Every structure is written in C-alpha cells, then in structure tokens.
Amino acid sequence: MSRETDRFGNGVLENLKIPDADVFAYHQELKALALSLGLTHLEFVRLGTLTSSDLEEYFGNASKTCNLLDGPLAQTVDLEENERHATTSMPHINDTEAFKPSIFKQRKSMIRLSIHESNNVGKITLDLFPPSTNPDFLTPWHGAVAVLADASVRIIDASAVDMAKFEVITNHAGRPWLLREKSDLFDWGGMELDFEPLFPCGMLIRARAGCGPYKFENVNMSRVRQLALSTAPLLLRGFTMQVEKEVFRNKARELGNIQTWPFGDILEVRENANLSVMNVLTREAMPFHYDGCFKTVEDEKTGGWIPTPPLFQMFRNYVASQTKGGLTLFASSRNLIPLLGPDTVPLEELRRLKWKTFTTDKEAFGSTQLLRPFITPHPETGVDTFRFHEPWPESKCAPGSGVIVHVMVQPQAKGNAISQSLTRLMYDRRVAYRHHWKEGDFIFNDNAMTHHTRTAFENGHREHWRVHVN
Template structure:
C-alpha cells in the first residue's frame, strides 16, 4: 500500500510492480551462480506492462516434467516411473505461484508446462510408452487436485509440427519423431559448456544427474546440443511468455523457480529426480532415493497402490492397532486418517502423547475420519491428556461461531481476521516491574462442529519452518530481524487486550528450541466492520512509521505466501492440533451458513 502523502502509481505500473514482487519471491537463488535478476527486471517490466495494459493473462512457459529418472541398477533416484507425491507438491507450488498473481491481477496467470520427453528421451533411453504414461498421469493428477492455472503441452504442439496433444501411444510416437526431426535440423555443431553462466550451470548439473555412460563427455555434449535447439524452439514459439527454468541460472533471460518450498528441498532436486521422504521427526524432505537406507525407511503407497513417498520407520507412526495413513499437507502440516477400508476410529482412543509429538513436528496436525460423541467433557479430557488447559475469562472451551452478544474483537464474527498467534494479548503483570507480559498457550485444539458450505471461511496456518528460509534481501535477513522488536495494541474486550506490548520477532521455541517467527498482521480501522471489531496497531520499535509499514507489509506477504500457508477447508468432524508457537493462523471472511468450532488452549 502507498504511504500517506505519496501519490499512488498508475494502475498498470502498480500491478506490474506487484507481479514482479511475486516472481522475485519465487525465484531460486543459486549458491553456484551469481544472481543477476535485477538486470532482467527492465525486460520483465516492459513485457508485463504490455500484458497488463491489455488486461491479458500473464503467461509463463516452463520446460519440465519429462519422465521419471531411469533406474541405474540399484541406484534408482525415484520410486517408480509414474508421478508421485513429489510431482503433487511441485504442481501445487507452480499453481500457487500463478494463483498469487491472479489474486492481485484480474487478468490472471498461467504456467504452461512443456514436457521435455521428446527432446531427451532417446538420449536417456526412455521408452515412448513410459514417457507417454508419465505425461498422461501428470495431467490426471493436476485435474484431480483442481489446479486451474496450469496447462500441459508438448514441444511438437508448441512448434506447430503436430496438430494436437497425442491421445494414444501410437500418436505420441509419431509426434516424437516429427519433433526430433525438427530439433535435429537446427542442432549446433557444438556447444561450449563455458559460453555463459547458465550453460555452465546446466553442464555442472549434467555431471551428476546423467546416467552412467561409456563416454560421459560425448553424452553431455549431445544433451547440451539438443537443449540449445530446444531453447530456440521455446523462444520462437512463445515470444509473449515469460521463460521459467528448473536449472540453476543467473536469472537473466529466464527465471529459475523452486518447485518445492525451500525448507523441504535444500539440495534443489527436481520431482522426476527424487522422492518425498517423511523423516522420523515428521519433517518432509525431497531426497535422491538411491541415497536412502531402505532398512530404515518404508515405501508408502497411495490408494491406487502406486509408490507415493518414503517414510522413516518410527514409533511416532505406530498408533496402537489403528490402521491410519499419514499424508503431508501442502505446504505444511500432516493429515492422519483411517486407511482405506478401515475405521472410523473413536477419538477417545487416540494417544495424545503421539498427537503432541506430531503436532510439535508437523503443525497443523489434522485428524479426519475420527468420531466423537458431542460431549464437551470428552473433548476436555482429551485436552488434559495433551497438556495443561489454559483458562480464559469465558472458561476453557470457546465455541467459535458468530455471536454478536460476546465481544472478542473479530473472533466471533464472519469477517476476515488478521494473521496472528493466539494469546498475544493474553497478559499477566510482572509483580516486580509492573510490566505486562504476553503469555500465549503452546497448543490450539480444534473440533469442527459445523462447516459452512458457503464461499470463504478458510483457516490459513503458516509455519515458521517454511517462512524463516524465505527471509533475505527481498524482506529482511534473519539475523537483522532477530535484533528487532515490535509493539502492538488492541482495545480491551471481554477476553483480552488493553495493554501495549513490546515483543521480539524471533524467539526460541519452548520445546523444540529452534527459531520461530512472532508477529501480528497490522489491522487498520479500514479493515474493521463497525460495531464488531477493533483495529490492531503494529509497529517496529524505534523505526519511523513509513519504514515500519514497509517491513510489516513484507512480513505479512510472507505469511500469506502459498509456500508457507496451508489453506484449510473445514469438514464437519475435523480435529486440528496446532503448535501455536511455531505457526500463525488467520480466517478468511465467509458468507451464509452456520460455522462452528470448539477450541481449547493447552500448554
């Protein structure tokens, strides 16, 4: 938002700036290649200005998702030849990238995924049948996930040498032949692997990513030549699209994207060269499956029986006779539900010690498909098993539903809420200093009683595990933020408020002892509905207002980032256990329909 006294930029210029901020935030900064994205910005501004001024869709083009890496004896990097959890996360990341642009620009955004299979398949000895099956299943996966900002094409379609997408393996093989003839007709005599930074980066990637060969240098040279011809085809066929890449680059001419939340993929592995692994602490990593000790891990299959992910063997995933599945949520959290053909199980029989451990490792923890008699005493007893219940002026269990008779700011309304953590305004007074101290609870425990079927009403949970790795030059470095405090105030109501607080941005988690982010989204009067909510003032301690506002806006943007925030659509009967120290949460506004949760806080 422009600051007071500053004339607002023209609408097109403002939209272009916002879109550029999203592209910049999603770009991958290589540790091997110097980032020169700022040099590419003028070109992007010109291209985006032309698109936005016409109200057209911002189109990106990404050569990717060719096929799963081939097996090398016992050194298979992946779990099989078809898409799995790794592709699911990558597709959600790309769709979230485009959806972030669609939220602020009416023309929307689309990522066109161009499968490289026909470009490299023969060199890598991948059969047409495997490549065709992979691509078909990839499209089915995107459709089942309702990802609306992705399109799938093959190079031959893009270049116009084939009429449409192949529907059978016979058609696909014919299309592949035509595409390779086109590419081979424009091959360079040779490609100097040192000709520029981006080619150097791709060459280094091939040194470790390509299968074993009798002549590695000739193999790499053939890949580089085919790749250069392919890049020319992309450039000539999609001149109005912004070029994306999955290879490390300097981000000039094309922008390299992270296909996974950075916290899960420190080694920058692509989904077709790796697998999702759930570790013993319930954290998620993208790994080269050939490096995993399979004596310590098991392969988890999806409902269709397809190898889906790896999970470390651990008692955390043994629920005492309950046959349950553990599915990582995107981009954070874990879903626990009865395995297909089993259950439902009684919530009363759930081991809350394991729930606490899982919620500390993978918040929010969602239990779905567990039954409970609608009795508060059962809910209360399970909360006691989780930890010590924290009391409020209204008691222990809050019925979170629209209630105009009880003033709790915007908690008991249908309006949107700011991102926050519970209990920031729950205070005690230090007997010696007289200072008011914030005493937030460690856990939230929710039980959904009624899920509104109307538009909105999502609960967003954002984890510090995903947010902190995104801190950096575009926002503020972690070590600089660690030195700062923020002050906040909201008017007193029947449950909290009335005291100005000064709080650190970064704290040490009370149990896991890792860094965790603390903040409250500023909520000005313009976002409040008269008579039902009050503003929440937030400012960086010691900073002038304009500088503070700019940082608060950047931090708020990170909380809403699709690689940070899990967007939960409630089902009746859902249980959620959330680490209130590790995460922030918010609620989107909703319209008609009854919506109700029970909520209790536990330390």
C-alpha cells in the same frame, strides 16, 4: 486473474533408451495426476505440438525415427567427429537451447520458469517445494519426498536412500507416493491410517480406504502432541466423537494442561454478538496472529509484562459452513524464516528488532501496550520461531476490535515497509496452508510455531469448538 502453465520437457534426450510405450504412458499419467489434484491450469506439452496424442500415430513416428537413426544414418557417422560435436553441443542441450526458440515461437507471451537454480536472467527459478523441505534445492527427478521419523518432510537424494530405514508409502490408488522413515510415531495401536503431508505445511491423518471410521476417544494424544510439534497444523479427518464437551475436554487434558479464559475453557467459535472476543465471533476476516498475543502476567521484579501464550490450539469442527470463504490459514515459521533476506529483511536484522502492539479491546485484553521480539525460541524445542501480529485497523473490523502494530525502527517509513513485507510473507503460498473445513475435522496446531487467520464468509452457520493447551 488466472494463468495457464505449460510444462515442456526435453525428455526426448533422456528417454532414448526407454520404450516408447512407457514414455507415452508416463505423459498420460502426468495429465491424469494433474486432473485428479484439480490443477486445471497446468498442461503437460510434448516438445513441439506436432506429435499426435493418438497412440498408434505416436508409435509410428517414433519407430520410424529410431529405425532411421539405427539404420542408414548410423552407417555414415564418424565416431571421432561425432564425439567432438557432442562435447560442443551438450552445454547447449542441457540449457534447452536446442528447443527453446520453437517454444517461444508458439508461446510468444509466456514467462519461462525453471526448476534449476539460476541468476533469473531469461527465466525465473521456481522451487516446487516449501523452503523448509528442500534446503539443498534438489530437482524433482533427483529428489524424493520423504517423511522423516519426527514427521517432518524433506526432499532427499533419491540415489542415496537407505531402504533399511525407509518404507515406500502408496497412495489411495495403490501406487508409490512417498518415502517414510520407520518410526513408532506412525503406529496408532491397530488403526490403519494414512499420514499425508499437506502443502506447504501440516499433515492429514485419516483412515485408509476400506478401514475405519475410528473413534477419537481412542486416539493416542501423546502421538498427537509429538506430531503437532513437528508438522503443524495436524489435521485428523473422519474420526467420530460423541457430541459432548466433556469428551473433548478430557482428550485435551491428555494433550496437556488446559488454559482457561474469562469465558471458560472451551470457546464455541460461532457468530455471537453477546460475547466480546475481538472479531473472533463474527463472519469477518481476521488478521494473521497467534493466540494469546495479549495474554500477559506482570513481572514482580521489573513491573514489565511477560507474555504467556498457550502452546497448542485444539479445534473440533461442529458445523462446517457451506458458503464461500471461511478458510483458516496457517502460516509456519519453518517456511517463513528461510524466505527472509534482502527483499524483505535479513534474519539477523530481524533478531535485533522489536514490534509494539496495542488493542482497544479492554474487556478481553486490558488495552496494554506490549513490546515483542520478532524471533523467539520455541518454548519446547528451542528452534527459532517468528512472532508478529498483522496490523488490523478498525476500518477492517467492528469498532473497538482494531490492533495497532508498529515496527520499532527509524525512520517509521522503513518500519512500515518491513511490516508490509512480513505480512505479505505470511500470506505467501509457500508459507501458509489454506484449510477448507469439513464437518467433524479435528486440528491440533502448534501456536508457537505458526500464525493463523480466517477469511470472511457469507451467510451460513459455522461452528468450531476450540480449547487451548499448555
């Protein structure tokens, strides 16, 4: 079910000192930007719909209004009385009370959204940015999108930017797009590249327009490792590589130590009924999980099971399916943890809880019951990470591949409610990046910071190469 979103602005007040042509051009550019991003359900509406979109008519009306304000009306204004009225009226103007009735008259069934913090009475507050990027809840016209030196994204106070530390990055059309802190992390040895933040997490790296293509064999993997730890998933697009597994394997070794499995080191992720790796090698949807959830070693002292999941996943798309579905979703702990609270479960309560999981897939994982904490420190950075496995009954997959999950809290109904809330959060669009594969894509993902899943896809061959690195 689709919904239309109309953006009404009270810029009439703020734009009194700005040339009419600039105001009109700005409105037109907003519409063009939305169209270029495929935002077909977003419309920018001027106050009232009486203003024609015809440039000549718009300027004529605007000029007449300005002349009236500067001419006859200006001669009759009592400045002292005007100041008193202004003081009284400003709170109402700031709260859009002056034009709200006209909007509701034309959009009777609308729900009012706001980008300002509020108590959600009469309107619903909406943060346009992922939670981890905007902790101070800056509005778009007070903030600027900035890529920091470690490649993390933050919304910073636009009026307080130290331009000695930042540079303005332009988009493919050559227009200012965002700020980026100066750092060697973005210097890839002569490669002219764009580093584009993905929503709501991750980063896309590709050759600038008119440059490349560049060879994957020449990519600096220490840069890749640093970036993937700060902004997973890291997507490299448009890089060429010889179709040889040894080339892929050698680049993985530059990233770290390769994790081997009973099937070897490189898994060809494609439909294969002869290899049992749960439902990975099918066209089925998969649960949200992190790789190596069931990979353990026995503690010699306690006899318990110690988890040993790999740190990185390294993917290379070999064949991209042209059919519907087959998206890979990456849910970041950086975005999920700030959303924990009374509506789900508070972070401090979640720290005290554990979850138990079990799979019947003996061949791949040994069918051992495992007890896990929800919040664990990242093995390399030490920051909080969220760990879970979406419950996945056999009714959703091939027999023998189900995953049973219980939240260890009483009563069990409360545990089930927590499980459902956490699962919904992982799929939340403020948390999860939805990736549509293109042939030749490389993805480097921090397996400790993220969970991932796959949507089901229809008939059609699709294949990735995947290797795990520690």
